[in-house]
Amino acid sequence: MKKNIKEIIAWALVLVILVGTPIIIMYYSHTNNHTQKRMIHLTGVASQGVWTEDEVEAADLTFKTFKRANIVLTQGEEVIFRFTSADVTHTFYAPEIGLGPIVVEAGHYYDIPFTPKLTGKFTYYCTVFCGHCHNFMRGNIVVLTSEQAANRSLAASITMDTIRPTCCAPYRELTDGTNLPFLKRGKLLFLDNGCYTCHGDSGKGGVYNPNYVNRTIPDLITLAKKLKIGDKQEADSLIKILETGTELDKLNDNPPFASYCRFYAQYNSISTKIKDGAPIVLKADSLSFNPPLTMPSWSANLSKRDINSIIAYFISIYNWDND
Amino acid sequence: MNKMEKESGIKIPMDVKNGKNTDLLTKFPLLKRILKARSFQFIIILPNLFVFYVIILAGIIGSPVGNRNIAIVFIWILWWFLLIAIMVPFASRVWCTMCPLPFFGDLFQRMAFIKVRLGKTAYLRNKMFGLNKKWPKYLTNIWIQNIGFLTLCTFSAVLVTRPFVTSIVLGLMLLLGTVMSMIWKLRSFCSYICPVSGFLSLYSSAATMELRRIDNDVCLKCKDKGCYKGNEKGYGCPWSEYMGTMERNNYCGLCTECLKTCPNDNIGLNTRSFASETIIKGYDESWKGFIMLALAMAYSVILLGTNGTIKNWANAPETGNWGGFFIYAAILWSSALVVVPAVFYFFAYLSKLITKSTQSVKEIFKTFSYILVPLGLLAWIAFSFPLIFVNGSYIISVISDPLGWGWNLFGTAGFKWQPLVPDYLGYVQLILLLTGLGFAISRGYRVSLNIFKDEHTALMGLLPMAGFALLVTLAFLTFFIG
Structure with a gap:
């Protein structure tokens, strides 16, 4: 009988562990996160270039695609932002509404109380280079007035996610190492490195950079004009020069066309900017915050020939008919 | 008997x-x-x-x-x-x-x-x-x-x-x-x-x-x-x-x-005294010794080393560098299963040559492979010390937040990463490796006495094996201390 009692106790203990453990975990998790204020839990995922409100668990980091957080607040609402990172160190920054910058280390939790005073649509960013998809790590924080919040259809139209696109896998053609045509390589490098997240779809520009003196990031479709190239003929000859890998400075003594020296000065300035980055951006309001979008250095990702192929691609797509 | x-x-x-x-x-x-x-x-x-x-x-x-x-x-x-x-x-x-x-x-x-x-x-x-x-x-x-x-x-x-x-x-x-x-x-x-x-x-x-x-x-x-x-x-x-x-x-x-x-x-x-059971019964056990030795070396390079390329190869599931991974895997497997045993076999052959023993090289190889036990074990301990001394502070924070969900069960979740005596780890590793070498040689002598006829021949037979143990120790010292 005594032996049977021990056995019964043993069974009971094992059952308590097997059934009780998940129950206790869920119960504690529920009570621990209980707060009167709304908690907005944002997790940075560098591999997908998103701040997400989805739960990021160990099991699904590899398989799941996370939805970018499109945060909707009501003016005057007291909320708590809980930041964490699933992989590397990020910085969350929404400068226009005074949230951040908050350095978010992997696995750590940062609870930041916040009450929005301004209304409108604001952009948040990650401002430390966190990997291949860093340029994609941005989204909207929409702050509604209480009247707007009460009108559901109006709220839905205002709060629609307007940030595009999301980070994607590298282009196979590039990673396969095949010999791509020079101009196509330039186009794919532009896409693959996510340059369009700042320079706009197809390099059309128009991406807003808060407190930047020119308001939006420069486009690239008019690069041929910025390089002081006179006409299509000059453009074609320059593309050929860039493709053959000729040292451009050696052509200064014997320029291939009349305006070559002006082109060369501009080319030098732009290619250096791509290679070394431009960390300082002129502010619209010199006493206010730094614009969050700055040109990073691409020297680790792009060779000189890569940079030339991107420049050549944008020279090639310039529409000379509209000149 | x-x-x-x-x-x-x-x-x-x-x-x-x-x-x-x-x-x-x-x-x-x-x-x-x-x-x-x-x-x-x-x-x-x-x-x-x-x-x-x-x-x-x-x-x-x-x-x-x-x-x-x-x-x-x-x-x-x-x-x-x-x-x-x-x-x-x-x-x-x-x-x-x-x-x-x-x-x-x-x-x-x-x-x-x-x-x-x-x-x-x-x-x-x-x-x-x-x-x-x-x-x-x-x-x-x-x-x-x-x-x-x-x-x-x-x-x-x-x-x-x-x-x-x-x-x-x-x-x-x-x-x-x-x-x-x-x-x-x-x-x-x-x-x-x-x-x-x-x-x-x-x-x-x-x-x-x-x-x-x-x-x-x-x-x-x-x-x-x-x-x-x-x-x-x-x-x-x-x-x-x-x-x-x-x-x-x-x-x-x-x-x-x-x-x-x-x-x-x-x-x-x-x-009982450390490493007192000096018997290897089969080649499966000998090879276990070689595998453990090769892995300790590989881990020292991948986890403690500074060579980014090899780390990148080993981490293919994350980096996607599968070509590099196959090179790494091929080096690892061939080292563990062929290269290290072959080098050891060569030293066993030298042992036979010096002692002019009638024992087969295979038998000398198998019996002497016991020296891999103290040598390998101490190398693994030396490898493991930085793990606990450098990263041990994570244990304190994770006890309070085991799932990484932002809990703070015992108030230690915010405990900062703090390596313990990192400046002295090299000395600890040095002592451990030398201890392993010492035991490998002293137990190797016991093994040698079992193989050869007299003390002098046993000593001569041990020499190449002691040389092997010394080489391995020097290799680990290079990996750990540089």
């Missing part, structure tokens, strides 16, 4: 044979009472089962960040250090006493946690459930464990950093252990499959503790053989070991069943 010596033709060291060791059970009667209690193993496994369960859950639903998840911090920092630096050298296979992996397999076979079922199953006097098939004779070695361990370690860069992968591997091992218990008799999973058990078997031979018969004659006269067959007090040895002839720690899982079943109270838990 006892039975083991007759069978192997190897002399067992006198300090082992003469029983100069201390029997802890005689010295500490309370310990004996605890170990003889039927519920002992259940009670010691239960907390581990709980932690193991939390670890598996954390690996699935917890934070994907390794240093904030109990699955990574407890398994690859805390458990690994305790296992390799404390349990194995001082307490042999005591981990097997408390390992939760065979818990459900044992439950299935016995249909009980504590009580004993009498009956008849093959040679056992216990009623065992399941198919109870006999494990194939050609697989009664540790080759599968060798290959399994090497395979797991090939993916170590992901295994030890991704909680989900750790959790899945542990879960699969638990499942495999349970399923195998349903098909094959006793602990076939632990004896022949479990990759951890493989290296525990080799390195436990160096442990300063052993479970052994007290008096040979008592065993010879014993008709009951309860330790092997089981009786109303307990189960027959789950590892199929017979205490009457057991001379090595290698395949004793310290389950303490024999303590309960021995009708003559003839089992002792002895302390």
Whole structure:
């Protein structure tokens, strides 16, 4: 009988562990996160270039695609932002509404109380280079007035996610190492490195950079004009020069066309900017915050020939008919 | 000469044979009472089962960040250090006493946690459930464990950093252990499959503790053989070991069943000197030594080293550099299975050449491979010290937040990463490696005495092997200290 009692106790203990453990975990998790204020839990995922409100668990980091957080607040609402990172160190920054910058280390939790005073649509960013998809790590924080919040259809139209696109896998053609045509390589490098997240779809520009003196990031479709190239003929000859890998400075003594020296000065300035980055951006309001979008250095990702192929691609797509 | 010596033709060291060791059970009667209690193993496994369960859950639903998840911090920092630096050298296979992996397999076979079922199953006097098939004779070695361990370690860069992968591997091992218990008799999973058990078997031979018969004659006269067959007090040895002839720690899982079943109270838990069991019985054990040595070197480069390219190759599942990974895997496997054994064979050949021995090179190679035990074990301990000293502070924070969900159970979740005496780790590693070298040479001399005729020849025969041990130590010193 005594032996049977021990056995019964043993069974009971094992059952308590097997059934009780998940129950206790869920119960504690529920009570621990209980707060009167709304908690907005944002997790940075560098591999997908998103701040997400989805739960990021160990099991699904590899398989799941996370939805970018499109945060909707009501003016005057007291909320708590809980930041964490699933992989590397990020910085969350929404400068226009005074949230951040908050350095978010992997696995750590940062609870930041916040009450929005301004209304409108604001952009948040990650401002430390966190990997291949860093340029994609941005989204909207929409702050509604209480009247707007009460009108559901109006709220839905205002709060629609307007940030595009999301980070994607590298282009196979590039990673396969095949010999791509020079101009196509330039186009794919532009896409693959996510340059369009700042320079706009197809390099059309128009991406807003808060407190930047020119308001939006420069486009690239008019690069041929910025390089002081006179006409299509000059453009074609320059593309050929860039493709053959000729040292451009050696052509200064014997320029291939009349305006070559002006082109060369501009080319030098732009290619250096791509290679070394431009960390300082002129502010619209010199006493206010730094614009969050700055040109990073691409020297680790792009060779000189890569940079030339991107420049050549944008020279090639310039529409000379509209000149 | 006892039975083991007759069978192997190897002399067992006198300090082992003469029983100069201390029997802890005689010295500490309370310990004996605890170990003889039927519920002992259940009670010691239960907390581990709980932690193991939390670890598996954390690996699935917890934070994907390794240093904030109990699955990574407890398994690859805390458990690994305790296992390799404390349990194995001082307490042999005591981990097997408390390992939760065979818990459900044992439950299935016995249909009980504590009580004993009498009956008849093959040679056992216990009623065992399941198919109870006999494990194939050609697989009664540790080759599968060798290959399994090497395979797991090939993916170590992901295994030890991704909680989900750790959790899945542990879960699969638990499942495999349970399923195998349903098909094959006793602990076939632990004896022949479990990759951890493989290296525990080799390195436990160096442990300063052993479970052994007290008096040979008592065993010879014993008709009951309860330790092997089981009786109303307990189960027959789950590892199929017979205490009457057991001379090595290698395949004793310290389950303490024999303590309960021995009708003559003839089992002792002895302390002994380090690396006193200088016997290698088969090439599977020799190769385990080579694999462990090669892996310790590989890990030193991948986990502690500074070469980004090799780290990138090893971490292919994350970096996607599968071409590099295959190069890394090919180097690792060929080093562990071919290059290191070939170099050792060359030194064994030199040993034969110098001594002009009539023993075959193969025999010299196999017998001398024991020096890999103290050498490898101390190298692994030296490798593991930085893990606990540099990353040990994560244990304090993860105790309060095991799933990395922002909890603070004991107020230590915010404890900052803080490496402990990093400036002195190199010296600790140096001392450990030199200790390993010292034991490899001194135990190598014992081995050499068993192979060669006289002390002078033994000394000459040892020289090339000591050279090998010195080279390995220098290699590790380069990896660890630079």
